[in-house]
Amino acid sequence: xxxxxxxxxxxxxxxxxxxxxxxxxxxxxxxxxxxxxxxxxxxxxxxxxxxxxxxxxxxxxxxxxxxxxxxxxxxxxxxxxxxxxxxxxxxxxxxxxxxxxxxxxxxxxxxxxxxxxxxxxxxxxxxxxxxxxxxxxxxxxxxxxxxxxxxxxxxxxxxxxxxxxxxxxxxxxxxxxxxxxxxxxxxxxxxxxxxxxxxxxxxxxxxxxxxxxxxxxxxxxxxxxxxxxxxxxxxxxxxxxxxxxxxxxxxxxxxxxxxxxxxxxxxxxxxxxxxxxxxxxxxxxxxxxxxxxxxxxxxxxx
Amino acid sequence: xxxxxxxxxxxxxxxxxxxxxxxxxxxxxxxxxxxxxxxxxx
Numbered sequence: 001x002x003x004x005x006x007x008x009x010x011x012x013x014x015x016x017x018x019x020x021x022x023x024x025x026x027x028x029x030x031x032x033x034x035x036x037x038x039x040x041x042x043x044x045x046x047x048x049x050x051x052x053x054x055x056x057x058x059x060x061x062x063x064x065x066x067x068x069x070x071x072x073x074x075x076x077x078x079x080x081x082x083x084x085x086x087x088x089x090x091x092x093x094x095x096x097x098x099x100x101x102x103x104x105x106x107x108x109x110x111x112x113x114x115x116x117x118x119x120x121x122x123x124x125x126x127x128x129x130x131x132x133x134x135x136x137x138x139x140x141x142x143x144x145x146x147x148x149x150x151x152x153x154x155x156x157x158x159x160x161x162x163x164x165x166x167x168x169x170x171x172x173x174x175x176x177x178x179x180x181x182x183x184x185x186x187x188x189x190x191x192x193x194x195x196x197x198x199x200x201x202x203x204x205x206x207x208x209x210x211x212x213x214x215x216x217x218x219x220x221x222x223x224x225x226x227x228x229x230x231x232x233x234x235x236x237x238x239x240x241x242x243x244x245x246x247x248x249x250x251x252x253x254x255x256x257x258x259x260x261x262x263x264x265x266x267x268x269x270x271x272x273x274x275x276x277x278x279x280x281x282x283x284x285x286x287x288x289x290x291x292x293x294x295x296x297x298x299x300x301x302x
Numbered sequence: 303x304x305x306x307x308x309x310x311x312x313x314x315x316x317x318x319x320x321x322x323x324x325x326x327x328x329x330x331x332x333x334x335x336x337x338x339x340x341x342x343x344x
Contacts, residue, residue, distance in 0.1 A: 127343065149325035
């Protein structure tokens with residue numbers, strides 16, 4: 001996962017929900033696809049407890065129900081821990097690729113590691129019938145091994161921007177909220193069957209990210225883009241979500257056409273917004289060049 | 303106001319190969335060994 005973080009900010013992009021969920025690698029805006037695979041997948045955690053499953057089946061075959069239940073239950077606990085770890089590893093990669101928002105709601109890897117430790121301790125105590133001390137030692141060894149291979153998550157949320165400035169924090173919060181809305185928009189798009197409407201929503205997502213990037217490059221643009229952030233983005237997200245929920249229930253051509261018209265308008269509005277921000281930046285640069293020129297002329301420097 | 307330094311945080315440092323190998327050995331020793339013992343003890 002070294003590549004994305006080595007890129008300069010202007011070459012980085014946000015991650016689509018489709019990529020987050022399915023690990024796809026669409027190429028947007030001519031940018032090279034990012035490497036989305038986590039460095040480890042947790043396969044070992046699925047494989048190591050397999051003898052426990054066999055033990056459960058053998059116990060069942062031998063008519064020893066309590067053995068089958070305990071071994072099967074512990075195997076389930078191991079699988080739950082492995083699954084949480086796998087999801088935590090994926091979320092970790094996805095989270096690092098986002099630019100403003102943070103998605104990780106719970107320390108999944110840590111929960112997975114704790115479950116693996118608990119299951120190991122219980123297995124040592126209940127199935128292999130070791131003493132309390134030895135069982136705890138085995139649980140500790142398993143958790144240490146887990147930490148060496150997968151690592152526990154650090155407590156507390158990582159900050160997106162290393163600044164205590166109130167204004168900067170407000171801007172980052174606004175950008176993070178907008179990024180979340182874009183993710184919601186893509187989630188709604190994934191539930192819509194019509195390919196053309198999906199593509200329109202995808203284009204709106206790309207345009208939206210370009211505007212967010214523009215604001216990040218030049219935070220004073222936040223004021224100029226407030227209508228985009230507060231009205232258009234929220235509006236299109238709500239409409240897309242509503243359409244995604246209802247279009248399967250009521251197959252209405254009129255509804256589809258209305259939705260299409262809204263998307264076309266939003267696409268135009270987003271494009272205009274982006275161009276307006278770029279134009280303002282150019283005008284500001286022109287003014288700065290002119291001021292510098294005048295100053296140099298006044299001081300007799302040519 | 304200057305451009306936001308909005309770079310994503312660095313990915314967690316990948317432990318050296320030796321440490322990861324030790325981790326695999328510890329996991330195999332604890333989970334693998336115990337689950338095999340559980341199978342033989344039936």
